Amino acid sequence: MAAPPDVVLVYVPDKTKRRSITTALRDRWSVRTAASLDAATTSLDETIAVVVVGGDDSTAIEHALTNSPNECDHIQVLWLGSNEADIAASAVKVLAEDVTAAELQQTVARLHQRARYNRLLTTCYELSRARSEAKADGLSDAVDTHDQTLESVQRELDDLAADIDDIDAFDVALEK
Amino acid sequence: MSDDHSHSTDVADAASNVLCATPAIGHAKNEHCRDLLTRAGPPGTILGVTVASSPGERMSEWSNAIDPVQTKLSFVDVSNGGRSAAMSVDGFGGQHGAMVNMVEIEDVDLHQLGTQISAQLDAATDGPVVVCLDSLTDLFQFESERKIHRFLNVVTTRVEAADAIAHYHIDANGHPTSTIETLAPLFDVTIRADESL
Structure with missing residues (x-):
């Protein structure tokens, strides 16, 4: 991405x-x-x-x-x-x-790190919801596509999370 | 990314974070909990996170699965998490000399909860470190799906970074399927147990 x-x-x-x-x-x-x-x-x-x-x-x-x-x-x-x-x-x-x-x-x-982390968390949630809807509709190809994108987003999140302290991570996640 | 498996905790052996969806009524929750606690062998440290349930209740359910003298026990407990009057933060009398580290949080504050979980993971010295969060359903009484998803994204990453393993209880019948499916990608494995267990 x-x-x-x-x-x-x-x-x-x-x-x-x-x-x-x-x-x-x-x-x-x-x-x-x-x-x-x-x-x-x-x-x-x-x-x-x-x-x-x-x-x-x-x-x-x-x-x-x-x-x-x-x-x-x-x-x-x-x-x-x-x-x-x-x-x-x-x-x-x-x-x-x-x-x-x-x-x-x-x-x-x-x-900047916080802003990027925020965007990625939002993207991850939106993709997860879209995947859930696709699964409910029986759209297996769409589920697979969402899974691949989610894996990529999660890798970026994991890399970024390693450089963000707990206060910032939870501040951003909980939009404080 | 979550693999969808019903019933079995065996598939969770190598997983860092497991979503455990079981009915609120019945024995499945506690049977799976005991299995997940010991999936990496006798735990060196257990970090229990309790919201509506109490530390005493969880300890009671674990008593046949763990040795409270050999396992270090910590709890992050939410005092006002919707606990009934019948369940108090009771003492650990009868737990054969268990020493328990207790961190109390007054209300459901995900920020406090998250930073305390992370602090306890950092402080743990005896592995394997196992986290039991009971339950996500209780958190949903207070927070939105979006916020819980974002919270869990941070927590699951912290668990993995700490080389710990964790399972998170959720009432399989307490949420629409879409909610559990939306959370599932955050976990390595989702266990779904039906009422027959």
């Missing part, structure tokens, strides 16, 4: 900070930038894996994620800031605004 695009969306209204964050990340990932909530909302689609949010208020992006017409359930949010009162419920990680490039990259890498 081909790896899905894992784009990082940097939604930071301040131009200088946005540029700095983008510079730190673009050697490893495709990066989109947004200076306004409208631009960030427009950018949200199934190719986005991580959203890095800066500025005073991240709750608006949470609303955008929840109400996006695109598939956004897997998206992991990283909030850069110092005001804990503004932390959105969906922000998985919070880092200080003056975080180093290395720590930023390390955290985004971890969030």
Whole structure:
């Protein structure tokens, strides 16, 4: 199974900070930038894996994620800031605004793993359901096809699970 | 990927994770449980995960299959998992000196349950390590099929990574066939026992 695009969306209204964050990340990932909530909302689609949010208020992006017409359930949010009162419920990680490039990259890498794990868990469940339906309908060829795909997905999941700690694995599985 | 086998626990010998679908009424559940506990020989460690059933009840059912003095026993027990008043977290008096490590979780919290199962697997030193989860049907009282599927995906992977073996009880008549079929791919083997056992 081909790896899905894992784009990082940097939604930071301040131009200088946005540029700095983008510079730190673009050697490893495709990066989109947004200076306004409208631009960030427009950018949200199934190719986005991580959203890095800066500025005073991240709750608006949470609303955008929840109400996006695109598939956004897997998206992991990283909030850069110092005001804990503004932390959105969906922000998985919070880092200080003056975080180093290395720590930023390390955290985004971890969030990418979580996003990928999330997608694979969803795919595994959907395939399992489809297989169940095919079996109920007596479609043995379809069952065999689903079995092969499931084996491939499960192998990817097992490989990824080896690199994810329990907290992250169960957080992602239980969508916390 | 699950192989569909009825009745026999022999096919589960080499399997890391086994789904054990038996009727809630009758002896099949406990007979299969005892067989699955000892399929890799006398267990060095048993990790029991109890929701509506109690640790004391499971211990009582296992008493003829294991030596509680030789086997290290741990339980992750959900206190408010729908247990009847008649089943308490009773002591282990009469279990001939068994020492039991007990981790209590107050409510059905899959995150806590999962991380505790994983922690107990990591802490186990005496193999073979055997996990008995009783039961998935109890968890379905509290969580959706989707969430349980995702939870089990993590747990079964952790069991395999720890070189442990596990079986997971589910009421064969308590769910539509589609639910058991949807869960089956997560397990190496699915055992389905009918009421004749």
